[in-house]
Amino acid sequence: MAGVVGVVAEYNPFHNGHLYQLQQIKQAFPDDIIIVAMSGNFLQRGEPACLDKWTRTQEALQNDADLVVELPVLACVQPADRFAFGAVSLLSALGADKLVFGAEHSSYDFMSFARKVAGVHGEFHKYDESYARSFQTAIKKELGHAVDQPNDLLGLAYAKANYRLGEPLDLFPVQRVETSYHDQSLHKGAQIASASAIRKNFSLSKKTQKKLAPYLPQVSLNDLVEGPFVSWDDFWPLLRYKVVSSNLADLGQIYGMSEGIEYRIQEQTQRLPLDINFDMWVKKVKTKRFTYTHLARLAVAILLNISEQEVQAYNSEPYIRLLGFGGDGRKQLSRVKKNCPFPIYSRVSQDDRKEQLAVDYRAGKIYQLFNGVEQDAKRAPIVF
Amino acid sequence: MAGVVGVVAEYNPFHNGHLYQLQQIKQAFPDDIIIVAMSGNFLQRGEPACLDKWTRTQEALQNDADLVVELPVLACVQPADRFAFGAVSLLSALGADKLVFGAEHSSYDFMSFARKVAGVHGEFHKYDESYARSFQTAIKKELGHAVDQPNDLLGLAYAKANYRLGEPLDLFPVQRVETSYHDQSLHKGAQIASASAIRKNFSLSKKTQKKLAPYLPQVSLNDLVEGPFVSWDDFWPLLRYKVVSSNLADLGQIYGMSEGIEYRIQEQTQRLPLDINFDMWVKKVKTKRFTYTHLARLAVAILLNISEQEVQAYNSEPYIRLLGFGGDGRKQLSRVKKNCPFPIYSRVSQDDRKEQLAVDYRAGKIYQLFNGVEQDAKRAPIVF
Known part of the structure; x- marks a missing residue:
């Protein structure tokens, strides 16, 4: 029986690295459906998305994603572990049985790491270092080696979330190639650059567009040029x-x-x-x-x-917001809809704006101050 | 014995009309001291001041004012009656025995009006008209004629405040000439234009400056040009x-x-x-x-x-903030300081920023976002 692959993404912007990841999934699991849990207009690393969630959803659907759902902004403002828990539970609720993610060390057995460090925490009370650093020290002590690369750490967070949920997903780390997460330069001859390198180098000049072309699908480059390109x-x-x-x-x-x-x-x-x-x-x-x-x-x-309080309300009652789907995505939705443990929103009604989706709606209105496009009211999922 | 004249002003900007008013006061009461209670960086009619309070204080001191104090922003956000009460009690606390103000009908006996309408209120519960309009209807019924011009109404509010305070001030309405409060045009050959006409017509072009020159002291025009000219x-x-x-x-x-x-x-x-x-x-x-x-x-x-709550806290514990003074203003301060019922601030200490002056400090920080000049911390009154 065909399965369902889950992916957690920002697509900020959607570039060749993302494209290859989706293509690899299609190769490895040709009959599977791909569900993307994508951050909305504000991202977990603490910045606005350069393009809005609808534009990025469209890009994902054009490049092999079958279903794109929004990670609510209340998941995105939380630290990695809670963010990961939000994403993994949402994907699992939608029927995913696999999680594919990039890692600096794809050879790591993330699930076994997760089982070992499930009870490990950083020291909250060390006043001369960040919680993140103290957490890494604790992990190193437990595993006998460091896990300190950004994607490895996120992978570990997914694995821990999966462990907490009773391991509904099989994890498939994919080796990250050619560029590191923090690398802000474009390397000549390469086809992959980090999203931050692309954002940093983007401008509206023709020259820039030519320079960026090797690293992005044409449609993404067009979207960036059309903009508006939003930033801090x-x-x-x-x-x-x-x-x-x-x-x-x-x-x-x-x-x-x-x-x-x-x-x-x-x-x-x-x-x-x-x-x-x-x-x-x-x-x-x-x-x-x-x-x-x-x-x-x-x-x-x-x-x-x-x-x-708003974050706690979300944590105790998560929900799913549809951004877009193709035919296979729609079929998957029908399959899971009945038994999905979370409410699934396809539109934002007048009441939703005041109730469960109030914070997403507010975030959309604030994003709209520079993006100029209504983000929620009367927006239906993109049907691809 | 010499007296003390109080004036309530915005000086937004300081123009010939203001200049003539101060000159008239000096003529009528040559031995008196003039105290100006001036709105700070946000004005009672609901807008930011075009120039900051320090610039406008300097202008007033250069043109016959002896002492300039700030009407706290918590007085300025209140409706006319309460605003007037704040201004009149502050002037009275500083020893003023006269209040001079412009009026469309200087022949009105404002104090006698005030005694008659002291208990008159508008109807709060008429849902098809504003409180202001319903108040005016009630006044008309009581007095037998309308009081409906902006400066007349403000004069009546001063008179009512004075009545409430036991009439510490003698009121001297001065006939407004040549322009109405709401008149937004500049009249050729005239020497007075409304402040809003000046603001509306101001720009940085040389031509504009020449056009505005007849209506403002040179120093005010220079200040406008130097700016920054702040607006909504x-x-x-x-x-x-x-x-x-x-x-x-x-x-x-x-x-x-x-x-x-x-x-x-x-x-x-x-x-x-x-x-x-x-x-x-x-x-x-x-x-x-x-x-x-x-x-x-x-x-x-x-x-x-x-x-x-912040407004109520101000109403129950008003205070005075010094913006500037000349020699006579300083003498008046020494005279009243001991028995002044309100605290007088000449600087804003670290503690003041968190306590009684917190809202003025906050307003200053917000104004500063466009004005660029620190408004409160470490600012001493201007000594002229």
């Missing part, structure tokens, strides 16, 4: 305003605000000269306990005005 | 973000939010195309119950994140 540069003035205009008690209610970091954030922000950008702001606010990514993610929570 | 155009994107990013419960906590207008405000704002401006926004949100000015003032409260 756009949202930074709003974030800054939000930080200086909030009183400290309200700032303290934002999800992820801990250890009194709101005092530091507000004070530093009040003091900064007006010509700094988001990147400089993070570096100014950073401490040994709060890494760049941690603060960037916190910045998304501040920008979107997300409270601790 | 600057703050509008932040206001819009604030409205769409807030949840309704928080929006409902903003000072002045009543009758569920927050629902209408958020819904209309979510729906509007991206290319509208502040003015179009107000017109879209307006109802029969909420006038343009009412909504503009509410917009300032939203932008500055001012809560009902």
Whole structure:
């Protein structure tokens, strides 16, 4: 019987690396359906998506994805372990039996690692290092070797989520090639570049477009050119305003605000000269306990005005939002719909906006301030 | 014995009309000291000041004002009656025995009007007209004639405040000449234009400067040119973000939010195309119950994140903030300091920023986002 492969993705933007991954899946599991759990307009690493979720969904559907669902923004603002748990439970609820993901070390037996470190935590109370670093130290102690590459760590987070859920998925790590996650340069002759290298090098000039062409499907390049290409540069003035205009008690209610970091954030922000950008702001606010990514993610929570309670409400009652599907995706939906443990939304009604989808709707409205396109109201899933 | 004249002003910007008023006071009361209670960076009619409070203070001191104090932003976001009460009590606390103000009908006996209408209120529960209009109807019934011109109404509000305070001030209405409050055009050959006409016609072109020169002291024109000239155009994107990013419960906590207008405000704002401006926004949100000015003032409260509690705290414990003084102003300060019923701040300490001056400090930080100049921390009063 044909199976169902799950993929967790951002597609920020959709490039050749993503294309090859989907093609490899089709080769390895030619009869399987591919479900992509994609972050919406704000991403777990703490930034707005460069193109909106509909554009990126369309790109995925044109390149072998059968069904694209949105990882709710309340999953995306959480740290890796919780983000991974959200993604894996959502894919499993949609009937996935495999999870394919890129890893720096595809030879790792992630499930066996996960079983060993399931009970391992970092030390929350070490004030001179970040939780992430202390967690890595604990893992190393348990496994006898480090797991410290970004995709390996995310793979381990998926594996732990899978373990917690009773291992509904078989894990298939795929070796990442040619580029590292953090590599921001384009390598001549290569066909794959990191998404951040592509974003960093993108501009509207013809020359840039020619330079980027080897690394992206043509449709993705066209989408980038059509844009609008959104970044922290756009949202930074709003974030800054939000930080200086909030009183400290309200700032303290934002999800992820801990250890009194709101005092530091507000004070530093009040003091900064007006010509700094988001990147400089993070570096100014950073401490040994709060890494760049941690603060960037916190910045998304501040920008979107997300409270601790809203995140807890999502964690206790997750849901699925359809972004698009082809014929096979639709069949898979019909198969699982009846027994799916989570509600599946295909549209956002007036009531949904005020209830379970309120935060996604709010995030969409904020994204729309620069993207200009309605993200939720009256938007139906893309039928491919 | 020499007396003390109080003036309530915005100086947005300081023009010939203001200059003549101060000169007239000097003529009428040559030995008196002039104290100006000036709105800070956000004004009671619901807009940011075009130039910051320090620049406008300097202009006033150069033109016969002896002492300039700031009307705290928490006074400025309140409706006319409460705004007037804040201004009159502050001037009286500083020893003023006269209040000079412009009026469309300087022949009115404002104090006698005030005594007659002291107990008169509008009907809050008439859902098809604004409170302001219903109040005017009630006044007309009581007095036998309308009081419906903007400066006359403000004069009546001062008189009512004075009545409530036991009439510490003698009122001197001065006939407004040559221009009406709402007149937005410049009249050739005239020397006075309304502040809004000046703001509306201002631009950085040499031609504009020449056109405006007859209506302003040279120093004011220079200040406008030096700028930065701030307006709702600057703050509008932040206001819009604030409205769409807030949840309704928080929006409902903003000072002045009543009758569920927050629902209408958020819904209309979510729906509007991206290319509208502040003015179009107000017109879209307006109802029969909420006038343009009412909504503009509410917009300032939203932008500055001012809560009902913060306003109540100010009303029960007012304070005075010094912006600048000359020799006579300093002498007046020494005279009243000891027995002044309100605390007088000359600087904003670290603690003040978190305590009584927190909202002024916040408003300053928000204004600074476009003005670029620190408004409070380490700023001492201007000594002229």
